[in-house]
Amino acid sequence: MKIEEKKAILPPKSNFSEWYNELLLAGEIMDVRYPVKGLYVWFPFGFEVRKRTYAIIRELLDKDHKEAMFPLLIPETEFMKEAEHIKGFENEVYWVTRGGKNELDVKLALRPTSETAIYPMYKVWVRSHADLPIKIYQIVNTFRYETKHTRPLIRLREITSFKEAHTVHATWDEAAKQVDVAVQIYIEFYKRLAIPTIVSKRPQWDKFPGADYTMAVDTLMPDNKTLQIGTAHHLGNNFAKTFDIKYEGMNGEQEYAQQTCYGISERCIAALVSIHGDDRGLVFPPEIAPVQVVVIPVLFGKSEEIIKACREVAERLKDEGFRVALDESDERPGAKYYKWEMKGVPLRVEIGPRDLKNNAATVVRRDSGSKEIVPIDKLAEEIKKRVIDIHKSLLGKARKSMEERIFDCNTLDEVRDKISEGIARIPWCGEQECGLAMEETVGAGILGIPESELGRGYGSCPICKKETTSIAIMSKTY
RNA sequence: GGGGCCGUAGGGUAGAUUGGUCCAUCCUUCAUGCUUGGGGUGCAUGAGACCUGAGUUCAAAUCUCAGCGGCCCCA
Numbered sequence: 001m002k003i004e005e006k007k008a009i010l011p012p013k014s015n016f017s018e019w020y021n022e023l024l025l026a027g028e029i030m031d032v033r034y035p036v037k038g039l040y041v042w043f044p045f046g047f048e049v050r051k052r053t054y055a056i057i058r059e060l061l062d063k064d065h066k067e068a069m070f071p072l073l074i075p076e077t078e079f080m081k082e083a084e085h086i087k088g089f090e091n092e093v094y095w096v097t098r099g100g101k102n103e104l105d106v107k108l109a110l111r112p113t114s115e116t117a118i119y120p121m122y123k124v125w126v127r128s129h130a131d132l133p134i135k136i137y138q139i140v141n142t143f144r145y146e147t148k149h150t151r152p153l154i155r156l157r158e159i160t161s162f163k164e165a166h167t168v169h170a171t172w173d174e175a176a177k178q179v180d181v182a183v184q185i186y187i188e189f190y191k192r193l194a195i196p197t198i199v200s201k202r203p204q205w206d207k208f209p210g211a212d213y214t215m216a217v218d219t220l221m222p223d224n225k226t227l228q229i230g231t232a233h234h235l236g237n238n239f240a241k242t243f244d245i246k247y248e249g250m251n252g253e254q255e256y257a258q259q260t261c262y263g264i265s266e267r268c269i270a271a272l273v274s275i276h277g278d279d280r281g282l283v284f285p286p287e288i289a290p291v292q293v294v295v296i297p298v299l300f301g302k303s304e305e306i307i308k309a310c311r312e313v314a315e316r317l318k319d320e321g322f323r324v325a326l327d328e329s330d331e332r333p334g335a336k337y338y339k340w341e342m343k344g345v346p347l348r349v350e351i352g353p354r355d356l357k358n359n360a361a362t363v364v365r366r367d368s369g370s371k372e373i374v375p376i377d378k379l380a381e382e383i384k385k386r387v388i389d390i391h392k393s394l395l396g397k398a399r400k401s402m403e404e405r406i407f408d409c410n411t412l413d414e415v416r417d418k419i420s421e422g423i424a425r426i427p428w429c430g431e432q433e434c435g436l437a438m439e440e441t442v443g444a445g446i447l448g449i450p451e452s453e454l455g456r457g458y459g460s461c462p463i464c465k466k467e468t469t470s471i472a473i474m475s476k477t478y
Numbered sequence: 479g480g481g482g483c484c485g486u487a488g489g490g491u492a493g494a495u496u497g498g499u500c501c502a503u504c505c506u507u508c509a510u511g512c513u514u515g516g517g518g519u520g521c522a523u524g525a526g527a528c529c530u531g532a533g534u535u536c537a538a539a540u541c542u543c544a545g546c547g548g549c550c551c552c553a
Contacts, residue, residue: 009489009518017549025489033488035529037547147479149549298516334517352516362516443553 009342012279016223020274021152027282027342029273030152038150038157045343046269048290050161053269054139056192056287057163060185065135065165070117072140073108079116081242088209089113092144110143115210115235115261118166119243126257128248129170133178137165153270154227154478161266168245168257175234175258179215182232182262183451186217189264190229193272194285194394195219196402197229198423200448200455200473203435208261212236218447218475219271220402224422226447226475229271232262275398276367282344283366285394286387291325293317293383294340298333298352310351313361313379317349320380322387341366346390347383351376367394406454406473412441412462415474419444427459428472434463438474447473 009026011018024030029046042050058067073096080086089112096108111117118136125131142159150156165182169175183199190197197217207214208231217230237256240246245257276283286292295317297303297310307328314326325345327336333350340348350362361379364371367390374382405422409415415424419442428435428449435446449455449470457471 021549022489032548035547300515303515330515332515332517332519334515335519337517339518350516354516 008279009338010279010281013222013277016221016274019277019279023273023277023281024152027273027277027344029269029282032152036157038146038155040152040156040160042160045290049272049284049288050266050269052288052290053193053272054161054163057139057189057264060189061137061163061165064181065137067138068136069138069140070114070121072111074111074114074117076107076109078120079109081116082210082239084238085115085210089144092146094143094145111140112142112144113162113263114138114140114142114164115166115239116243119239119245119259122166122168122257122259123243123245126168126245126247129250132168132170132247132257133174134168135165135178136167137163139163151478153266153273156266159265161269162263163265164261164263166259166261168259170247170249170255170258172234172236172258175236175260178260179232179234179262182260183215183217183230186230186232186262186264190217190219190268190271191395192285192287193268194391194398195229195268195271195275196395196399198226198402198447198450198454198473199452200450202231202448203446204432205436206445206448208233210235210238212238216448219275220405220423220475221271221274221478224405224420224476225478226423227267227271227478229267230262230264233260235259235261275401276394277344280338281342283394284344284346285391286346287391289344289346290323291340291343291345292323292387293347293349294325294327294336294345295349295351296327296333296336296340298350298355300353306351306353306356309356309376313349313351313376317380317383320384322383347386349379349383365390367397408457410459410462412438415442415444419474419476423447423473423475425454425457425471425473427457427461427468428470429461429464429466429468430470431461431464434461435472437463438472442474444474444476447475447477449473 010022013019021032024032028043029049031041031043034041093112094110096110097104140162142162144157146155146157167178169178187197197219199215199217202214202216211233213234215232216228218226218228221227237258239259240256246254247257249255273282295310295314297306299306310326314324317324344366346366348364355361360373360375362371363374363382365386407418407422407424409418409424409426415426418424439445449472454473455471456469458469460467
């Protein structure tokens, strides 16, 4: 009776929306109770997850980029220079209009993205072909006045963790190559998070305002909607013209620069938490987990020996480079198991009288729940093996889960039927007119034609009936 | 863009139909003590709440309006 009354802390993951909201609180990722719509607070634990996640982005970018930082405030005069860009953002810009009691002569925008903050400086910095390429990124907050339902980590009024890179090149082709490089970096990044991705070129009507084209990285969430978790834009010389970014070529002529920009936000953490988490809480790949191994003493009466053994084990594992927590608190073991499972700790080491008698420990995996007895002197190497295996198996599981929810369709009726279960593949001739008609009919978006095998096939466009070898993917999106 | 529901301790809730029984219920949490200890130990004592503002009324957690905030559905 008592046991039945113990309710799970979280709603089941199948009830995704509720599960997600409560997990963020119970798992201490974000506090959603800040009293302004669309703004949320990072708990210290969540912030550590963020820190480790962004350390990976930095590691990948730092090979070939420089990190810098530009101002939050953008003068209206700069912000309003690029017509398409304005059109894309003007409805969601916050404006600073006063300083103290004085009206400002030139209003200041809170950056919704930083092109117009960075490019006036690029105009100054770029003089000669020898200055190129420039590859700079920053990790900053940005503001967008969202009017729809906001959601922590996914749709925010303050994006707290926007990694945006801005590159400048001499030629269009070189910039195009950089877009490819960016996409490869993102794919690699998401592999490290054990998150499967699909890369596609966004349809023209869905590209970044002011870009020649946009490449996007999407993943599939547990509620069968896709989440855009990275984009890379080829800006051509559109911004170079409006911001007058020119370089002197080998032959002395002035040329407009070619630019790209690419970004990732805290949506990467939304995906991380959502894709790996389960009914018991968070599940982290070991590289991200703030605590990788928790040591739990199982005490009976006189327990000095057990405590001592646990301390020794914890120390030894720390020396081996693991992030270790030793839970000596006064709770019962079961309560500790639940607590650390919620926190997503990949491995739990239990040591009780039974284990100690055999000079062993019980090792439990968070991802699979498997329990194994391991001799204490082999603990470090056994844990090393499992750390690698946990990452592999998380990625494998996530990939399988996504692949199982991709459906081949030949008609729009089929798409409409399947779209609530995941991603639909459907032949598309590539024409805008047909694409918009398809979106209209289905009530879902075209993500694009995937770069991978997913985007290739054979069939006829459901609107114009023209034969095509291109397959588009459609889904409900966030 | 359109529609609906909701706001009571840190979290989850009862109280609203019919305004007064409410210095507000229960579970959880937190604090202290004892107890217990291989999947949420039990007991005792204690702490903690009616979103904001205006209105109706002798009287508002309860009714009305507005603001703020949250959730859900449709396009």
